[in-house]
Amino acid sequence: MSAGRRPAPDLPEPLAPLVDAHTHLDACGADDAESTAAIVDRAASVGVGKVVTVADDLAAAQWAVRAAHWDSRVYAAVALHPTRANALDDAAKAELERLAVDPRVVAIGETGLDYYWPGKLDGCADIETQVEGFRWHIDLAKRVRKPLMIHNREADHDLLTVLLDEGAPSTVIFHCFSSDANMALSCVAEGYVLSFSGTVSFKNAHELREAAKVVPDEQILVETDAPYLTPHPFRGAPNESYCLPYTVRALAELREQDPRELAEITTANARRVYGI
Template sequence: MAHETGSHSSPPPAPAPLPIPVADNHTHLDISREGQEPVDVRATIEAAKAVGVTRMVQVGCDLPGVEFTMRAIEEHPELVGGIAIHPNEAPKHAERGDLDQALATIERYAGHPRVRAIGETGLDYFRTGPEGVAAQQDSFRWHIDLAKRVGKALQIHDREAHDDVLRLLREEGAPDAVVLHCFSGDAAMASECVDRGYYLSFAGTVTFKNARGLRDALAVTPLERILVETDAPYLTPSPFRGAPNAPYLVPVTVRLMADVLNVDVPSLCAAIAANTERVYGNW
């Protein structure tokens, strides 16, 4: 989850459908941007399916979002769930003295067959200051352990914390499937993640004009390690920055990614679809 502000309120037009269906690896249907109406989940899913985005990972990263996610994955077969206490939420719970109870809620739901990811967990040194680092790191270590215990993928939020994210994964021992959600590192970090067997999920940020370093990271990532996401309702791809994001805009990002990788769109879609199945299983 990332926050972004902008002045555009009208939804962008639907892009041309993808030739092979793919999944939105990370979206927040429980969140609407400031001033926007709550998301109509069924309409959002149908709009995405119309352009070849037939599956979505709905991510709940605070307790209300987790409860929403558990209901949504029961009601909508196109959705599977990711659940966690977000790294910016962990220090708040720690300060209130109820972090253990919050984590117990995550563990209670983690074994649900349609929960396929533990996350987004990780570290965020941008929105939380030094006073929250210890709580974030303890929470991250706990989520890593949970993912291994329940045999689910680990979805990682990493904002201005690259070295510590990689260090803690090394110290704790990573689960079989690790996804760097909304990958924000450089080419060197991408190469290290690939060497470790992690998956890199690229969001609309890769389309931004000032994101040359992120496109360089994508360029060194092999097809078998690539996923795509929206992180909706944030990070709307260019040229629609500032407008509300939604899973139906995944094709905009996919086509830019194909250009960067110098592959045809069907090949990239097929790779993303295969990677999705390896990470999350069959919907």
């Protein structure tokens, strides 16, 4: 889905406090301190007081760390996306290791396995290369003692197997959880944290919506994954961190919780998980 086909959503009714556990500020149009602040200001106006901006390649990782130093409300996660694992050469590893120890970096991610794109996307890392890259990122997260942020697309079994084989870091976050209730329960049993995006508001996402109901309060986060995955009824419109209250209200309705209570729960979890 490409962002920008529809007008941007209106500002939602404020819901505080909230932390956007996963966004891409650079992909939302931020390129300097001023434009970064403008996006975060919009989010703060509706109660989203902190955001974690996430890298998918080396340039994005370097930018995310700069952004986190520009604005105290921004934190960074650094890694190479699994589809880009074929770029994880010695120089890239050295740079990611340097970035990972920065105090504004709160997670190693997004990393993991993506079985959807190989064969469809030119230049996409093959599965063997993805697994090797994933193993390296797991080791990095353990060495720097920071959470591991997972990207998982159609790779449930193999992803859990690699985590078990390598020995997972103390904190594992499944960003934009998109699997079914059985996978959710498997992750919960391992103590992993599941983060839900606007996709949980899509009425046709039946298995995901069932999964969202079985996650304990202490293991749940909320995110936008902006600029994509804009929540219903704005699907197809550009997403930003300010849209997070729409997702939280949809998730709260699904879980039969008060939205303000869920906001407080997810924010407390984000502060604990990321150490912010």
